[in-house]
Amino acid sequence: MRTLVILFAGGILASAQFPRPPRKARTGSEQTDDNRKVSATGVIRKMDEKSITLEATDSRLIEIKVSASTKFRKGDGEIAGSLVNTGDSIRVDAVEDSEGYWTATTVVVTKSEAPVAGGPSPSILRSREAPERPVEPATTRAAADRSSSGDDEGPPKLRRGIPKARPKPRDDEDAPIAGRNEGDVTPVAAPADPKQQLIDRAREAAFSFSEGLPNYVAQQFTTRYVREGDHWRALDVVSATVVYENGKESYRDLQINGKPVKKNMEEMSGSWSTGEFGTTLKSLFDPRSAAQFDFRKQSTFQNFNAMVFDYAVDRQHSDWRITVASQAVIPAFLGRVWIDAKTARALRIEMSAVEIPLEFPMDKVEAAQDYGQVRLGPDEYLLPIHAENLSCQRGSPVCSRNVIEFRNYHKYQGETKIVFDK
Numbered sequence: 178m179r180t181l182v183i184l185f186a187g188g189i190l191a192s193a194q195f196p197r198p199p200r201k202a203r204t205g206s207e208q209t210d211d212n213r214k215v216s217a218t219g220v221i222r223k224m225d226e227k228s229i230t231l232e233a234t235d236s237r238l239i240e241i242k243v244s245a246s247t248k249f250r251k252g253d254g255e256i257a258g259s260l261v262n263t264g265d266s267i268r269v270d271a272v273e274d275s276e277g278y279w280t281a282t283t284v285v286v287t288k289s290e291a292p293v294a295g296g297p298s299p300s301i302l303r304s305r306e307a308p309e310r311p312v313e314p315a316t317t318r319a320a321a322d323r324s325s326s327g328d329d330e331g332p333p334k335l336r337r338g339i340p341k342a343r344p345k346p347r348d349d350e351d352a353p354i355a356g357r358n359e360g361d362v363t364p365v366a367a368p369a370d371p372k373q374q375l376i377d378r379a380r381e382a383a384f385s386f387s388e389g390l391p392n393y394v395a396q397q398f399t400t401r402y403v404r405e406g407d408h409w410r411a412l413d414v415v416s417a418t419v420v421y422e423n424g425k426e427s428y429r430d431l432q433i434n435g436k437p438v439k440k441n442m443e444e445m446s447g448s449w450s451t452g453e454f455g456t457t458l459k460s461l462f463d464p465r466s467a468a469q470f471d472f473r474k475q476s477t478f479q480n481f482n483a484m485v486f487d488y489a490v491d492r493q494h495s496d497w498r499i500t501v502a503s504q505a506v507i508p509a510f511l512g513r514v515w516i517d518a519k520t521a522r523a524l525r526i527e528m529s530a531v532e533i534p535l536e537f538p539m540d541k542v543e544a545a546q547d548y549g550q551v552r553l554g555p556d557e558y559l560l561p562i563h564a565e566n567l568s569c570q571r572g573s574p575v576c577s578r579n580v581i582e583f584r585n586y587h588k589y590q591g592e593t594k595i596v597f598d599k
Contacts, residue, residue: 212275213272214271214282215270215272216269216271217231217233217239217271217536218234218269219231219233219234219239220232220264220266221263221267222238223263227243228240228243229281229284231269237505237506237534237537238504241269242278242279242280243281247280247282247284248284249283249284250284250285251285251286251289261286263290267287269283269285270283277503277538279503372472372486375484375516375521378521379462380463382522382523383458383523386458390558391589392420392588392589393420393588393589394419394585394587394588395419395421395560395585395586396583396585397416397418397419397428397581397582398581399415399582400413400414400581400582401413401415402577402578403577404574404575404576404577404578414435416430417431417432419583420589421589458526460496461490461528466494466495467490467491468488468494469489470488471486471487473486476515481518481524482517483515483524485513485516486514487512488511488512488514489509489511491509492508492509492532495508497528497530501539504536504537504538506530506534506537508530508533508542510528510530511529514527517559525548526545527543528543539568539569539571540569540571541569541576542568542569543566544565544566545564546561546564546565547562547564549562551586552586553586554588565581566579
């Protein structure tokens with residue numbers, strides 16, 4: 178079994194376990210009885226006595242265990258592990274177990290980088306200078322999916338395709354006006370684009386999303402599915418009480434198929450998800466994401482007059498972290514967002530990871546989230562009511578799908594007990 182974990186900007190988490198598919202021969206790997214030999218090159222981003230975090234040349238982040246039998250080498254000789262530092266360029270030969278976790282057998286230092294005392298560690302969450310890496314033609318596939326989807330008004334689906342290309346300026350747009358000096362031209366402000374104004378309003382709405390929310394409680398029901406052929410098979414239903422208090426969420430009364438589980442959400446095996454209450458929304462509209470929005474059409478969604486935009490976020494500005502056992506990627510992603518034309522609130526967000534390195538175990542990861550009007554006391558708020566995530570193993574028909582429903586919202590009031598000493 179393998180475990181998949183999805184992390185979006187520190188807030189959205191999901192994991193999924195899959196039956197392990199038969200091994201296929203790949204460059205840099207060799208089959209053994211239960212494990213296989215693997216290798217990777219890159220730069221050490223974090224290191225201690227038990228593990229190395231490697232930023233590989235194809236942009237993967239690989240957490241590699243270090244054991245007592247791990248050998249460290251430089252040039253023709255063996256060296257102590259204490260002489261290997263963060264920032265060193267290395268090649269790692271390792272063994273990957275049946276769960277997908279790596280243990281180093283040999284670490285070869287190819288270039289030493291002296292550590293800077295007190296200096297910050299290089300950021301691996303927002304790498305601005307990504308090395309060249311092999312990637313699958315995901316954008317081509319997404320474009321094909323979009324062309325086949327058309328402009329139907331049916332129920333939205335997870336994959337909606339790549340945003341339309343921005344129109345190129347005409348050759349004469351920047352040409353000087355004949356017979357007029359540049360200084361004679363009075364600057365005229367360009368007319369405001371109502372579609373861009375809606376995006377600006379949506380940014381403000383996303384920023385203030387959690388500011389005005391009262392503390393509340395909701396029930397979360399997650400139905401977990403797996404597909405190994407042509408049909409989805411339901412595995413179980415995970416339920417929990419979600420308490421949203423002072424901008425943070427916690428999970429209580431965790432149950433699987435109605436039976437209590439004496440674990441935290443993060444400790445639970447199989448698929449799980451947290452953080453749908455605003456992290457995706459705020460991250461997408463955060464200016465630091467540099468998301469490119471392109472208007473697609475007007476539509477009706479849940480009885481709202483919606484403006485539909487395609488969007489794209491490149492890898493350098495992405496906050497979406499996807500982890501499978503020892504390996505993680507921070508991919509670029511494409512998607513579509515439905516925005517209420519009146520309030521500028523997001524009604525639905527879809528996202529699909531692209532530019533996933535070829536050596537990463539997953540080749541498809543998608544997510545979607547719906548918002549709806551929820552009454553808390555005398556007031557109504559736009560809150561998550563439904564979410565889904567989908568992930569598929571590379572080169573395999575095995576996929577995992579979580580369908581999440583949020584119900585029974587009501588205001589939460591914490592209990593306070595004061596005890597006076599006698």
